[in-house]
Amino acid sequence: MNPLITLTLGATLLACVLVVLGLQAYTAGRAQRAALIERLSATGVHDGATRGRRFRGLDRRLRTTGLGRRIEKKLAVTGLDLTPAEFLVYMLAGVAGIWLVAASFLAPFFGPVAGLIGLWAGNGFLNWQRARRTERFVNQLPDLARILANATQAGLALRTAIGMAAEELEAPAGEELARVAHRLAVGHSVEESLGEIVERLPSRELVVLVSTLVLSAKAGGAIVGSLRNLTVTMEQRKETRREIRTQLSQVTVTAYLVPVMGVGSLLLVDTIMPGALDRMTGAAIGQTAVLMAIGLFTLGFLAIRRLSKIDV
Template structure:
């Protein structure tokens, strides 16, 4: 048991090291923001690019999967660097392997590492979906602001910049990016395409298609935007009702998953070593694989059933 205790202590020490590193990164970033006024812009950019995390970010962005993951982090709205996300994931997986390996069995240690990765990416997916829902909920206000701006005789790029200043949350941020893109020389259609890629939504697609048609051929844009605003408001209420009905099912699935994991630790606590004995026999391994497969099938089935598009 001495080496097992030492392994657990090593895992705890690893987590503490990661926490200290995160605190150091926070303090360092605060200090950098404080000193940015005393530095020139070029010197500050050189300093930021020379940090180990910045170099790791550059190396990860050169890979296809790293660039894709970076876009997902940007869409989620979480101010987390790509390198920080991956380092935290690896450290959490290693800690799960060490602790669960010693408490239950080696097989469960490997499954725990997979579970940690699943939780990280599930959190990322939920953050993306939440920000997308918040953006979709602001579309009626966006259509209303654009309609008022265009009725005052303003051009669409100017109306977008005004909406970016007036709206809060994800809509204001995304419209600000769109306005900056047009200031840098991108056309209205290119900026719209970038926005649709960052925020894929059927409601946004209808709104942006209306704006593109109006920018090309003209027409009664004000009345169209007001009609779209009313329609989007009704769709938002309907989506809220449907999501409330389905939330009970999804919460039950997550609760059952947590209870099944807790049951493993409870059984091992009641009968110490039972999980290690079970995973040492082919019949026990087969039974655990069947149960895990059924849980995965049920989780995927419920996820698909509760997923809806309007």
Template sequence: MDISTLTIGVTLLACVTGVVGLRVYSNGKAQKQELVDRLTYTGQPPAYGRHRRFGGLDQRLKKTGLGQRIDRKIAVTGMDVTAGEYFVYVIAGVLGTYLVVSYLFAPFFGLLAAAIALWAANGFLTMQRNKRTEAFINQLPELTRVLANATQAGLALRTAIGMAAEELESPAREEFGRVANQLAVGHTLEDALGDLNQRLPSRELTVLITTLILSNRAGGTIVSSLRNLTQTLEERKETRREVTTLLAQVRVTAIAIPLLGIGFLLLINGMRAGALDDMAAATPGKIAIVLSAALYALGFFLIQRLSRVRV
């Protein structure tokens, strides 16, 4: 047999074997990720159809303290994203912000913008958690109504919680589904509801959990307690809605003020090209830039703090 023919045959066989090996490896990795998603199921509907990116990075990141903190924060936001994906997106966003701002203004401004982008990424998770908590609070009147109807029909409290998880919409469906799953595997009612209160802390939920726990311990008129609580939560829901409407203009002002500062920088740079580069090159200019950014951040924080009204 000709040596060239043998070489071609061996090369083709190696290519076919490599393709088959890659296919087997890809299928095995996908099955492993699906198993990990099932084992780490946190009450959110598992999206098996979506390809999870950066799986290896996600596994390595979750072994670190930073990855575990990111994973805990993501778990309470309801977002369909892994810790590895979030980490990569944040790094890409920070680098992109630095490059864009450095091109528009000056490299020193890019460093400040990158630091702000990193802070905003953490603030985004907090905002999503607050948004989910707010949506859950708005569902509490309906939740207490379902629990009251179920207990009035003679069902046990554990059964009523499972029924509420089936009838309500997200996020109450996922959160009480997790509570029902914890009760099914042997957790006490106090532990399961206490874990819920840690994920979505609010005074309304604390009152509901206290009512359920005390009624479960001592018995008594849980139906009438839930009926009264439903009416109270309805009134608080309307009050919170009115307060949110009244404070909408103040919150818009908190966002508009930093945007005005960015507009002034663009105006200065447009009046004389290179003015921001000269400012960032001098030490007094750097001090002025940092001080201005700190004052804008302080103003944003104070407006947010003063506009926060507890109902």
């Protein structure tokens, strides 16, 4: 037989074998992926990959950049069901809307200023969501400590007690503990798994609880008594924070009322004297005065917020 024909037949046979092996590997990978998604969804860890996502191409490119990684990290601790691309597109759309509204109702000069304020507000929204989720998690810590104490007293291991707490508690504690239980199930240590929660939702109470659990897992000791004492202490701190928040509610409202009064005064001036803002921002001295006023209002807002912040 012609050597060329033999070589061609051999190459064709090899290509067919590789195609078959490739199809088998692809099918096995799809099956493993489906099983993994089902398992993560059952444990509450899955981040919603089964839901239809928008802007997938932009999201893939955005995650490779530093900005995308920062947005992804912030979204991970807020509990929002958004991808970095979705958040970025929605935020930019909101900034564009605020820009157009400010330029239309006030003056063209206020468009870029409102856009910058919109960008700052988007980042502030993520920080507010993180603080809100952390506060909700801290309020659930007494119940978490009580469940762990009861489970430990009943003779259950710490890993089993954490899984039980993840099933009984609502979000965000249930979701965070489900992540911990999943990490423990795949071989991560207790210290590493619980330390991830401290990094995501930092608080003094959580640090104390995690330290107690880690020390008891390493060296043993009277973990039940420690957890019950922690439960009483956390309940008292919870009541103290609630009282402080009630006492400072008027100050908090004042902090948000200050910038609202500034915007309201601009609208009032433009209503009384139509075109006044256009004439004022048409000169350099007017633009400087507006920027100084915005800076002073922002400084007043931050100062009031800082004075009303009390660490307990």
